[in-house]
Amino acid sequence: MSLSLLFWITVVIALISFWWQSDQVKHIALTHVYRYCKAQNLQLLDQSMVLRGVWPARDEQGSLKLRRRYSFEFTSTGEARYQGTVELFGNRLQKLELEAHIFPEHSPTNTDHL
Numbered sequence: 001m002s003l004s005l006l007f008w009i010t011v012v013i014a015l016i017s018f019w020w021q022s023d024q025v026k027h028i029a030l031t032h033v034y035r036y037c038k039a040q041n042l043q044l045l046d047q048s049m050v051l052r053g054v055w056p057a058r059d060e061q062g063s064l065k066l067r068r069r070y071s072f073e074f075t076s077t078g079e080a081r082y083q084g085t086v087e088l089f090g091n092r093l094q095k096l097e098l099e100a101h102i103f104p105e106h107s108p109t110n111t112d113h114l
Helices: 003-039
Strands: 050-058 064-075 082-089 092-098
Touching: 003 050, 003 064, 003 082, 003 092
Parallel strands: none
Antiparallel strands: 050 064, 064 082, 082 092
């Protein structure tokens, strides 16, 4: 086996490994967002997230990990769409932010005109 063939096989394996790991991290992020939206009585729209950035950073022990930021859309009333971002450091949730949004109004009670 030639050295160049071994190099290209290594590159392909590294790319596949990175893609697979990124897909797992995206699933972890989506799970965090889904649980948060459910707890806040919000609806995650399209059940999808878009990768907005990836950059290397060091953790407390000095290990190099990837920090990833995703954006998503949610709604509180079913009419308007709002933006949110979630950031993961390695596999851990670092930050989850939601755009200011309207909370659904409660239906008025009939005792108001008694």
